[in-house]
Amino acid sequence: MSMEFTDRLTRVEPSATLAISALATELENEGADVVDLSVGEPDFPTPENIVEAGKDAMDAGHTGYTTSAGIIDLREAIADKLADDGLDHGPEEIIVTPGAKQALYEIVQALIGDGDEVVLLDPAWVSYEAMVKMAGGDLTRVDLSDSDFQLEPALDDLADAVSDETELLIVNSPSNPTGAVYSDAALEGVRDLAVEHDITVISDEIYKEITYGVEPTSLGTLEGMADRTVTVNGFSKAYSMTGWRLGYFAGPEELIDQAGKLHSHSVSSAVNFVQHAGIEALENTDDAVSEMTEAFAERRDLVVDLLEDHGVDVAVPEGAFYMMLPVDDDDQAWCEGAIEDAHVATVPGSAFGTPGYARISYAASEERLEEGIERLAEEGYL
Ligand code: PLP
Structure with a gap:
């Protein structure tokens, strides 16, 4: 049987962020310690009162x-x-x-x-x-x-x-x-x-x-x-x-x-x-949101400072938990190399329509951010 798919779907690429995450998981399954700076996911647990509200709602039959x-x-x-x-x-x-x-x-x-x-x-x-x-x-x-x-x-x-x-x-x-x-x-x-x-x-x-x-x-x-x-x-x-x-x-x-x-x-x-x-x-949940945001602000400052120490200037973000790292013109090759050589996952800027950059997510812990930047520097990616 041969299937005909619509142009609407065939002209769409799979999500680049999710593809890099899948690669990171694959390497981890092979035993590598991957610093995953690709995923836009806060590393905090969901605040306890929200979890409890969910459980209560289930118990109440919702x-x-x-x-x-x-x-x-x-x-x-x-x-x-x-x-x-x-x-x-x-x-x-x-x-x-x-x-x-x-x-x-x-x-x-x-x-x-x-x-x-x-x-x-x-x-x-x-x-x-x-x-x-x-x-x-x-x-x-x-x-x-x-x-x-x-x-x-x-x-x-x-x-x-x-x-x-x-x-x-x-x-x-x-x-x-x-x-x-x-x-x-x-x-x-x-x-x-x-x-x-x-x-x-x-x-x-x-x-x-x-x-x-x-x-x-x-x-x-x-x-x-x-x-x-x-x-x-x-x-x-x-x-x-x-x-x-x-x-x-x-x-x-x-x-x-x-x-x-x-x-x-x-x-x-x-x-x-x-x-x-x-x-x-x-x-x-206002307090929990403020605490998480403060932690992100500290991580942002840490990453900006560490990159500056390695001679890399970035446009300093004022919100969210991402920044664009200027890299080689071939950002795809840079990101593939960074994950293979340094085991650091980032997302190529071309996935966002802007080649020449890699997106770093600083939703990871300070230790992992330090480790990731150190490895990128050691392997010659900074
Ligand atoms: N919009 C932007 C800009 C995002 O970065 C994301 C998730 O990464 C979403 C929307 C989707 O978020 P949600 O997890 O609520 O589907």
């Missing part, structure tokens, strides 16, 4: 299907959180998903059809490209690498890239993979272009809670953006809940109605007891 969009108590808690960020969305404008990735997938599927134009800011998180291609859309990419990954100096390039044909722009601040937090002036520039060309914008705010001395503005709070912004967030990063799979999106009701059909016909709902744990996360 194990059946829920309303497709998510239980009302969680959507109300999310609406309150969004209100704290200055965003006005009632529960009817929110869909709870199994992870922010699913949220992004549903929005892109709802908005993008064959030949629709989508603009990405490079380097851009790996799955955006795949999602757009799976929906049949076409990509235009704006390179931010000449401006230390900041958007404000590159607004003219963005203006050249968008047109009345542009359907969707995806903005991710704090950014994966650069850790950049875009300035208010940059976001206002996005707003002006979005309004001028009638563009819908996804604001992926999954790292909003993890910042170092800056307060990122939510794009949807800017005048003119409320009814053209879809805000995405989730629990994986801020609450160290990657495997619980819980995220959400909030946007204009019309979009929620359309995406809601896709959601109900595909995932039904996020896991019932996980949704209950999500309420606890939103309502009672």
Whole structure:
């Protein structure tokens, strides 16, 4: 039997981050001690009160299907959180998903059809490209690498890239993979272009809670953006809940109605007891989030200092837990060599649309970060 797969799938690459992680696991299974700086996963356990809330919810029998969009108590808690960020969305404008990735997938599927134009800011998180291609859309990419990954100096390039044909722009601040937090002036520039060309914008705010001395503005709070912004967030990063799979999106009701059909016909709902744990996360976990963020800030400083000691300057991240390390033009070969020779896993910048860099995740412990950088230096990779 020979199968015919759709172009939409065959033109998509498997996730580069997950591929490197799989390689790291393979080496570990062979007995190697791999320092894994590839994976975007906090190394902290999920805060105990959230775990307990999940267990309690299971004990209380919250194990059946829920309303497709998510239980009302969680959507109300999310609406309150969004209100704290200055965003006005009632529960009817929110869909709870199994992870922010699913949220992004549903929005892109709802908005993008064959030949629709989508603009990405490079380097851009790996799955955006795949999602757009799976929906049949076409990509235009704006390179931010000449401006230390900041958007404000590159607004003219963005203006050249968008047109009345542009359907969707995806903005991710704090950014994966650069850790950049875009300035208010940059976001206002996005707003002006979005309004001028009638563009819908996804604001992926999954790292909003993890910042170092800056307060990122939510794009949807800017005048003119409320009814053209879809805000995405989730629990994986801020609450160290990657495997619980819980995220959400909030946007204009019309979009929620359309995406809601896709959601109900595909995932039904996020896991019932996980949704209950999500309420606890939103309502009672501020201290744990601050502690984790402080730890990330220390790790960031450590890595920046260690790299500087080896003569490597990086654009210092202001949020998330990633930074871009400038490497050889052939970043793919650099990353393969680094994992084979130094047993240090990183992700090639080309996976994010920006060759010449490797992404380091500093969600690992200080000891592992020190060990990883030492090994890269010893093997001649710094
Ligand atoms: N958006 C960005 C920028 C991410 O980095 C990630 C995960 O790495 C996601 C969305 C998806 O997160 P989740 O684990 O909630 O699916």
